[in-house]
Amino acid sequence: MPNKKILNKYAHLAVEMGANVQKDQLVWINSSTETRELTRLITEYAYEAGAKEVHVNWNDAFVGKLGLANKSLETLKDVPTWLIDKFKDFTEKEGCVISVSSPFPGLNKDIDPKRLQTRSMATSKALNFFREHMMGNRSQWSIVAAPNSVWAQKVFPELETDEAIEKLWDAIFKASRVTADNDPVKEWKKHNQALLKHNNILNDHQFKTLKFKNSIGTDFTLDLVKNHVWSGGREISKNGVTFNPNIPTEENFTMPHKFGVNGKVVATKPLNYQGNLIEDFWLEFKDGKVVDYGAEKAEPSLKNLIEFDDGSSYLGEIALISYHSPISMSNTLFFNTLFDENASCHMALGRAYPMNVKNGNDMSKEELEEVGSNQSMTHVDFMFGSKDLEVIGLKENDEEVQIFKNGDYVI
Numbered sequence: 471m472p473n474k475k476i477l478n479k480y481a482h483l484a485v486e487m488g489a490n491v492q493k494d495q496l497v498w499i500n501s502s503t504e505t506r507e508l509t510r511l512i513t514e515y516a517y518e519a520g521a522k523e524v525h526v527n528w529n530d531a532f533v534g535k536l537g538l539a540n541k542s543l544e545t546l547k548d549v550p551t552w553l554i555d556k557f558k559d560f561t562e563k564e565g566c567v568i569s570v571s572s573p574f575p576g577l578n579k580d581i582d583p584k585r586l587q588t589r590s591m592a593t594s595k596a597l598n599f600f601r602e603h604m605m606g607n608r609s610q611w612s613i614v615a616a617p618n619s620v621w622a623q624k625v626f627p628e629l630e631t632d633e634a635i636e637k638l639w640d641a642i643f644k645a646s647r648v649t650a651d652n653d654p655v656k657e658w659k660k661h662n663q664a665l666l667k668h669n670n671i672l673n674d675h676q677f678k679t680l681k682f683k684n685s686i687g688t689d690f691t692l693d694l695v696k697n698h699v700w701s702g703g704r705e706i707s708k709n710g711v712t713f714n715p716n717i718p719t720e721e722n723f724t725m726p727h728k729f730g731v732n733g734k735v736v737a738t739k740p741l742n743y744q745g746n747l748i749e750d751f752w753l754e755f756k757d758g759k760v761v762d763y764g765a766e767k768a769e770p771s772l773k774n775l776i777e778f779d780d781g782s783s784y785l786g787e788i789a790l791i792s793y794h795s796p797i798s799m800s801n802t803l804f805f806n807t808l809f810d811e812n813a814s815c816h817m818a819l820g821r822a823y824p825m826n827v828k829n830g831n832d833m834s835k836e837e838l839e840e841v842g843s844n845q846s847m848t849h850v851d852f853m854f855g856s857k858d859l860e861v862i863g864l865k866e867n868d869e870e871v872q873i874f875k876n877g878d879y880v881i
């Protein structure tokens with residue numbers, strides 16, 4: 471286990487800067503049974519911050535896998551009313567959520583992809599109101615991470631399990647700006663300011679179109695919605711509380727126009743989806759829609775993602791991160807999107823964040839569709855940044871501005 475002092479700082483960071491737990495607020499923690507120690511500390515700090523009640527949604531990937539393998543298709547489709555009611559109660563009470571991400575990459579590789587799809591479609595559909603609530607920032611949410619043995623061995627296969635776990639903790643702390651002798655909360659305030667700087671520059675330009683190109687085959691144009699808003703770092707919930715949805719985060723992101731993406735994108739990192747690792751894949755877009763794709767590994771999982779629903783073959787996010795960002799320079803492939811997406815420019819298939827268009831959090835679904843915001847029951851990021859990526863912004867008056875040169879920001 472990691473140094474107690476650092477683990478305490480990390481848990482405190484999740485409560486104070488991550489979710490920013492408010493007095494008398496209901497707190498949910500989503501946690502694996504493998505990450506108990508961190509979850510207990512987060513619980514302690516949440517009560518210290520004045521939480522009314524801390525409730526942990528425990529999950530166990532191995533128990534989950536047994537269910538996926540053994541339940542009938544009918545049962546996989548069934549999401550019980552009591553579970554839906556639990557989420558309804560939570561949204562009505564405007565609780566905040568801290569999720570401890572601890573993936574098991576490849577765990578479900580021998581489960582029939584159709585069974586995985588049936589289950590995730592059923593839960594996404596039944597709990598879509600919850601996704602809309604959280605993605606609309608109606609209350610605060612935050613994701614942090616903690617290792618488990620499967621994940622740690624995937625990241626550091628050359629090490630013994632205990633050593634791999636130790637090394638993964640170190641990498642998580644480093645990426646999250648938590649060290650033995652710093653004040654992480656202070657670091658994060660500074661970091662939020664730096665991210666805000668790029669948001670402001672990009673917002674001032676109000677680019678009509680972005681053009682992306684590199685030497686491995688990525689070559690596409692992407693229109694942004696009118697009055698788009700670049701976000702990144704600190705966000706504000708509907709009840710006016712600031713929070714940091716992702717720890718770590720290095721990205722500036724905004725809303726592509728649903729029908730304005732044309733060309734090919736080649737992924738530069740694997741994607742862990744439904745417990746399967748999709749590797750060496752590419753997508754081709756026409757008028758916003760994925761019209762062709764391929765993957766060297768786990769192509770059926772990529773197919774599951776693209777065919778998930780009407781909106782999952784369109785984009786809902788485009789994000790810029792310099793190639794020379796700290797997480798990228800650690801040269802660690804995390805097999806966890808929370809980290810890998812912050813080491814690389816990425817895009818997301820599925821639903822767009824309403825906040826990425828002016829007044830979006832107050833718009834109805836129809837109004838959002840009207841401005842070109844993609845709607846879907848899913849939102850999955852994947853990475854395509856590279857050290858030679860060029861990004862050019864085209865303004866309303868057709869003036870061109872170089873945004874990225876050789877993988878990094880030049881504005």
Ligand code: ZN
Nearest residue numbers: 721723789851
């Ligand atoms: Zn993102």
Ligand code: ZN
Nearest residue numbers: 787818850851
């Ligand atoms: Zn995303």
